[in-house]
Amino acid sequence: KYGWVPYYAVWTEDGKFSVSSNHQLPISKVVAAALILKRTAFRRFSIFYAPKGPLMDWMNESLRKRVLDDLQSFAKKQGAIFLKLDPDVVLGRGVPASVDEVTENSGQAVMSDLKRRGWVESSDQIQFRNTVMVDLSASEEEILMRMKQKTRYNVRLAEKKGVSLRVGKLEDLGMLYKMYAETSVRDGFVIRDEEYYMTVWKLFMSSTAHGQPSTVPLIAEVDGEAVAAIFLFMFAGRGYYVYGMSRNAQREKMPSYLLQWAAMKHAKAHGCLTYDLWGAPDVFDESDSMWGVYRFKEGLGSDVVRTLGAYDFAPSKFWYSMYSDVMPRVLNFMRSRGKEKTKQVVGGA
Template sequence: MEPFRQNPRAWNALVARLPHAHFLQTWQWGQVKAAYGWQPHPVLWKARGEPAAAALVLRRRGPWGLTALYAPRGPVLPWSWPALRGQVLADLEAWGRRAGALFVKIDPDLPVGYGLPDDEDAQPNPTGIAVQGLLQQRGWQPSEQQVQFPNTMVLDLTLDEDQLLARMKQKTRYNIRLAARKGVRVRLAQGDADWDLMYRMYAQTAARDGFVIRPRDYYLRIWHLFTQANMGQGFIAEVEGEAVAAAFVPHFAKTGWFFHGMSTRAHREKMPNYALQWAIIRWLKAQGCTRYDLWGVPTQFHEADPLWGVWGFKRGFRGQIVRTLGAWDYLPRPWAYHLFQRVWPRALAWMRRRAQRSR
């Protein structure tokens, strides 16, 4: 393992050449997190003198001098190479021990299976299952904090538009065409006014659907950095000039991701979200992308899962369900980790109560 010392473009080119590349392993994502307390450390591994694996590792110092190391959707490598994957894990473990880290977290974009778990058409991925076993043997454990969605749905953009439409559920196809008849138009986001519009819409969506979002500057930093690098695009669906739905879609290594989606309650009967998705699909195909990741489907495929409502919408596009390895933690100091897990939530609650009393 060695630090990467070249420029951002060279890093992204290296990551893009490797299997299981992801936009959360790009230089731009490191710069997003650098503004919020994380230190990005791009590292690589060589085999036969050539780069063979890479990881953007984020390092953060927490309270009481504690350190966390996290490779979001990394490391990136040909996981089917036993010697290489063993070396990568060994080096990350050693790094964690040297740093006195509370934990080292990885969550590579590595499938363990495809399709619904109990479906007769479900298919295992032998490489993912082998890596799962290797992690267990080396003392890693499934993380209690799954930062990214472990399961997702991916559309095959090598199909032509007619083939993509034919694969969809009849109702999804109908709603795409209905939106066009009802005058829903989708345009590309351009400039700060559109970013502000999208953030306001995102805040409305969060309040309506009961999830928490970050401050405005966090999202604007993501949107600016990725669009400036030609690695992301915003989309806004409108009805008679009124914005009713929007999305931000990063794209990297021939894959696009439905990263941030937002909508209002206005004109929902005109199906703007279907028009939005179809516009994204067509745009990504025009950019040469071969995959569209719809970013998250249920972890457990039943109604109690928080993503069950979203699943009802996404499943209509009939992409391939991809079940990934999920996040795994290596604990250099297990006693400190478990103590922190018990003490830190109480300390946070105490600090919040004290802050409220001092107002």
């Protein structure tokens, strides 16, 4: 529907590699797996993307060689302009050049291996390369005390100012999209159309694991009026802050701080050991557009995690160069149109 066709890839212990456009794949003795998305480009070519994959033990050199060999052969046989991957391989922790910086040598070795094999660092980073995470394994009191003093003050201020919280329902989604659109116009970022978010939110709210929804919207209200909200995603012991939104009104009552604290408690209560605040700057200073958001997240007692980011394997250097030259201009045009459409949504709200 949105231009991408899914393929499902698995590698098994017996040395087999299987790719299918349906779900009929081996599920026993799997040692690696990937969702591979395909999209047509320039009419007769395709681009491929394995989001956050492949999933495997990246430190296992023989397995890594086997998987990358198969992916490169797959890209060539498919006539791909490129195949992009962006696994959660950690390169380091802490802000670079700070006293907290720690380098992960194993991750650095993976990066060197990719470059040696002809993979190039992508100019189009789909996911955030860096993120910040909160350790939820401690007690609630300890988690709260790890926050910066100003952040703890704002959490308590929101409570004193009468900000209340509730878990959202399907009937709230239309209102939440309008709030998200208002946020995007105010803060200058691009969002998709309402139908896209309705599909994503409904899908994950109805998807369950261990009897619990994979996603819950948490809504902050003042005098019964919604003023801010976040969507908390939960999967495999980790909570994710993916979408956040707020009204222009009542921001001085700090509802966003209380929402983040509520998300941590909710994720912890549902078995999550980590809360991923989903995104940090590439450059840790005021020159980066995410600096202000990062300072907010930093106050929540989070730690910086720096990952590999996206790498591309391009069988055809010519078409890869052509695509890399043309697509930024196409995307800029589409983003400009998207901003205008979002302004219309906010204006008609």
